[in-house]
Every structure is written in structure tokens, then in C-alpha cells.
Amino acid sequence: MVPPSGPSRYLRADERIHIADRFREKASIRAIAAELGRSPSTISREIRRNGTRSPRNAAAGPTGRMSRKSVRMPVGPGPRPGRSARTPSCGTSSSTTSHAAGVLNRSAGFCGRASPSGRRCTHETIYQALYVQGRGELRRELTRSLRTGRAMRRPHRRSAKRQPRMSKDMVMISERPAEAADRAIPGHWEGDLIIGRTSRSAIGTPVERSSRFVALVHLPDGRHPAKVRDALIQTVSALPAHLRRSLTWDQGSEMHLHQEFSTATDMPVYFCDSGSPWQRGSNENTNGLLRQYFPKGTDLSVHTREHLDAVAAELNSRPRKTLGRETPAERLAKLLATAS
Known part of the structure; x- marks a missing residue:
């Protein structure tokens, strides 16, 4: 007889092994029930449910052959298996x-x-x-x-419960011109920051939607809204006018002075919905590539302007599957030639 280790609603693994062994020895259901101190109906149901499996598989839980109904039934206290x-x-x-x-x-x-x-x-x-x-x-x-190095997967919070960081003066992505969505016309950009150690350093990562061309923004003094505004103005001002059609950003507080940026560059800023990073898909993909050059948990302020330019040039000369194996630099040059 297998002495029970304590009262339990469900059969334990050692009890299932005992049932399988005794059933193979032609013992009666009532005899097995008496040995385990269980009801004969419990033993009968267990034999009906798992009688076609081997004793060890029967004791292991829902990993062998069993009906769909049996899969849904718990094999012991605890959550449903994955x-x-x-x-x-x-x-x-x-x-x-x-x-x-x-x-x-x-x-x-x-x-x-x-x-x-x-x-x-x-x-x-x-x-x-x-x-x-x-x-x-x-x-x-x-x-x-793992390429990202993430040891845990975090569940996404519901976007409807997130509070906007800027409660006024935001022009949402739903009002962005339709030409920006189809990527046919160059000059529409997506942007965000990658953050360094202790959130005290950052690099801006604007990406042109049509060509996936990236222009890194140097932020050696942090991500205060005034610093981000001035650095973005300096980066965007170097672009020709027909490449400054719009900028799509998330609702980060670093863009609190977005209206001043738009006034200085004649480039409207549109904001993604809260908790919707897929609305900046090209930028999110680029940020993942950039993390190979600027790992998380490192101080990003140590990188010079020249180093950022070298990293951007390397990414812009990298063939991309989404561009038919063209590089972002080649695609942007082609789009500009067509536009002219």
C-alpha cells in the first residue's frame, strides 16, 4: 500500500504509478482503491482516462496520448500547462x-x-x-x-490604461497625411530615443519611412526637452526641404517642446497612440539593430558625433530585405532622383 503524504483532491504521481502497476498485475479496482485509501470510482476514472498510456507517461501528466477532454482537466493543483x-x-x-x-x-x-x-x-x-x-x-x-539579452518576457500593459505624458497640443498619428502611410513619397520620418545607463544618456534615432535611412541625433548632455529640441533642429536643418515633410514620435516627455521644433524647421510632429510602438515599426526595428552598437545598460554619452555618423553610415549601407536587398542609402538616392 502507498501511504498518502496528505489529503489531496487530485491523484499524485506516485499514486498513478501504483495504479498503473497494480492494474497491469490484474488487481481489482476495489483492491487498488483500498490500498490507496481512495474511492473506487476515482480509480476507475483514472484507468479509463489514461489506460492506453504507459505507467510513466500516465504519471507525468498531459504529455502522452489522451483525449482533448482529459487535456483540459487538471492533473494536480496548479496552473494549466503551456x-x-x-x-x-x-x-x-x-x-x-x-x-x-x-x-x-x-x-x-x-x-x-x-x-x-x-x-x-x-x-x-x-x-x-x-x-x-x-x-x-x-x-x-x-x-x-539571445540577441536582445532579455532574461524575462514582460507582459504588455493595456494601452488604454496608459496615461499620456503630454495632455495637450499633441497632433495624433490619425491626422498624419495619407502619403506618409504608403511610403511612396520620401521625407516622412519616425523617431524615438534609445536610453543609456540609469536613463541619464540617450541617442535620437530618426528613420526615414520610405528608405529606412537613419540619421542619429547626438545628445551628450541628456534628454531634457530643450536639449532634444536643439539637437533635432540641428539634424533636420541639414536635410533638403523636400525631405522634411513630417516626423512621427511616441509620447515621450522629451518632445514636450515639439511645437518650437516645428516652428524652426517647418516640419510637423505627429504622435503615436499610447502604448502602440508598431505605429513606428521602422524606427523600432532600427532601434533593435542599433542596440548591437549601443548595448543596454551602457553610458551613451561617451560616443562622439563622429562615431554616431560612422554607425549610421554602416546601417545605411547595409542591404535590407524589405528594400529588395537595396541599401537605405541607395533607395533614398533613387527616390530623390525620381522626385527631381
Whole structure:
């Protein structure tokens, strides 16, 4: 007889193993129930539900063959297991994790294209397997392999609950000219800041929407609104007039003086909706590329104007898939030649 370790509504793993072993030995349901101190109906339901699985798989929870109804039923106190543990099409959580870790240095996309079972898994399933299932040394190894270096995934807050940082004088992205949305006409920019250590240093990252051309803004003295205004004016003033059609920014407090910027440059500023970074998709993508040159947690004020120009030139000479393998510099030159 297996002595119970304490009252529990659900069968424990050792009890399931005992049921599987005794059932294989042709013991009766009532005899097994008496040995475990459980109701015969509990033993009967367990045999009906998991009788087609091996004893070890039956004890492991919902990872082997079982009905969809059984998958939804809890196997013990605690939260419902994730998709990578519940869905055979994505393999078991351990196989998904190990396979994802094996190709992580190349791309998470390889995991979704060639999972161990030969079926596809979404990128979200891969991420959940890596972030949720990783433990101990495995977690540290995976963190070192991740391009962003993020050890945890944070849930997005609901955008409707976010409070705007500037409650007045904002012209929202919904009022931006339609020509900016289709990227056919150059001169519409997206912008933001990448922040350095302790939020005391920053670099401005305006990106031209049509060509993905980036022009980095030097902010050696911090991101006070007046500093950002003056640095943006200096950067934008170097552009020809037909490349100064609009600037789309998030609702960061550094743009508090956006009206003064617009007056000095004749370049209107439009603001994204709260908590909607995808409305500046090109800029967000560029910021991710820039983090390879300016890692998080570093002091960004140490970089000179010349270094920023060199980094921008390297990115602008990098072929981009979204541009048909053209570089941003080539695409911008082509657009300017067509416009003239």
C-alpha cells in the first residue's frame, strides 16, 4: 500500500504509478482503491482516462496520448500547462526547448520551420518553451545566446490604461497625411530615443519611412526637452526641404517642446497612440539593430558625433530585405532622383 503524504483532491504521481502497476498485475479496482485509501470510482476514472498510456507517461501528466477532454482537466493543483507541454504537434516541452536551444544562435525561425516532430510551431510557442521551461544553467546559456539579452518576457500593459505624458497640443498619428502611410513619397520620418545607463544618456534615432535611412541625433548632455529640441533642429536643418515633410514620435516627455521644433524647421510632429510602438515599426526595428552598437545598460554619452555618423553610415549601407536587398542609402538616392 502507498501511504498518502496528505489529503489531496487530485491523484499524485506516485499514486498513478501504483495504479498503473497494480492494474497491469490484474488487481481489482476495489483492491487498488483500498490500498490507496481512495474511492473506487476515482480509480476507475483514472484507468479509463489514461489506460492506453504507459505507467510513466500516465504519471507525468498531459504529455502522452489522451483525449482533448482529459487535456483540459487538471492533473494536480496548479496552473494549466503551456501549449508546448499540452500539444503533441509541437513536441514535448523538453524536446521543444532542447531543439530551440540547439539552433538559437542561428534564428528562432529555424525552430518553427523544422521542429523535432516535423510540424510547425509558432514563434510564441518557441519563446514560451525557452523562457518558461529554462532552469538553472540552461537559462543562463540561453540568455547569452539571445540577441536582445532579455532574461524575462514582460507582459504588455493595456494601452488604454496608459496615461499620456503630454495632455495637450499633441497632433495624433490619425491626422498624419495619407502619403506618409504608403511610403511612396520620401521625407516622412519616425523617431524615438534609445536610453543609456540609469536613463541619464540617450541617442535620437530618426528613420526615414520610405528608405529606412537613419540619421542619429547626438545628445551628450541628456534628454531634457530643450536639449532634444536643439539637437533635432540641428539634424533636420541639414536635410533638403523636400525631405522634411513630417516626423512621427511616441509620447515621450522629451518632445514636450515639439511645437518650437516645428516652428524652426517647418516640419510637423505627429504622435503615436499610447502604448502602440508598431505605429513606428521602422524606427523600432532600427532601434533593435542599433542596440548591437549601443548595448543596454551602457553610458551613451561617451560616443562622439563622429562615431554616431560612422554607425549610421554602416546601417545605411547595409542591404535590407524589405528594400529588395537595396541599401537605405541607395533607395533614398533613387527616390530623390525620381522626385527631381
